[in-house]
Amino acid sequence: MNIKIIAVGKIKEEFHKAQMKELEKRLGNYCSFSVVEVDAEKILDETLSEKYKEIEADRILHQIKDNSYVITLEINGKMLSSADFAQKLKEIACCGVSEVVFIIGGANGLHQKVSDIANFKLSFSKMTFTHQMVRIILTEQIYRAFKINNNEKYHR
Numbered sequence: 001m002n003i004k005i006i007a008v009g010k011i012k013e014e015f016h017k018a019q020m021k022e023l024e025k026r027l028g029n030y031c032s033f034s035v036v037e038v039d040a041e042k043i044l045d046e047t048l049s050e051k052y053k054e055i056e057a058d059r060i061l062h063q064i065k066d067n068s069y070v071i072t073l074e075i076n077g078k079m080l081s082s083a084d085f086a087q088k089l090k091e092i093a094c095c096g097v098s099e100v101v102f103i104i105g106g107a108n109g110l111h112q113k114v115s116d117i118a119n120f121k122l123s124f125s126k127m128t129f130t131h132q133m134v135r136i137i138l139t140e141q142i143y144r145a146f147k148i149n150n151n152e153k154y155h156r
Contacts, residue, residue: 001032001099001100002032002099003031003102004034004100005036005101005135005139006101006103007038008056008107009131009132012132020035020135020139027142038059041056041106050108050111053108057114064101067097067099068099068100069092069099069119070118071118072121073124075128076121077123082144088120102142103118124138
């Protein structure tokens with residue numbers, strides 16, 4: 001299975017980069033994993049947030065294949081336990097889907113046209129996290145899901 005994360009913006013802190021690198025290495029045993037970073041719009045005027053989201057949306061949508069299973073991360077998405085998330089990925093794989101795309105929006109959130117194409121909307125919490133942290137949490141949960149689905153002990 002191919003798993004791709006499309007994220008608005010870049011990871012800046014070295015310790016976050018190191019965490020992602022380690023998780024990507026671990027995931028290599030289970031899937032083809034990639035991260036696509038699309039440029040974030042610089043927020044010059046708060047009243048233009050919808051326009052900024054639309055520009056970012058076009059960049060995101062350009063990275064998605066027509067037959068991809070799209071999961072957006074949204075505050076109003078469905079919350080799942082790690083076991084339920086693992087089950088969700090297993091169900092998607094059993095349906096013959098070759099690529100799962102996770103989308104993490106920018107500072108202004110996701111534009112509606114990105115949300116509208118989602119096959120599933122996922123939420124980690126009602127709280128707001130930095131996009132860098134969400135990327136790490138998501139990647140760790142994907143790794144954990146593969147460990148669960150393979151009946152392997154998860155390293156802590």
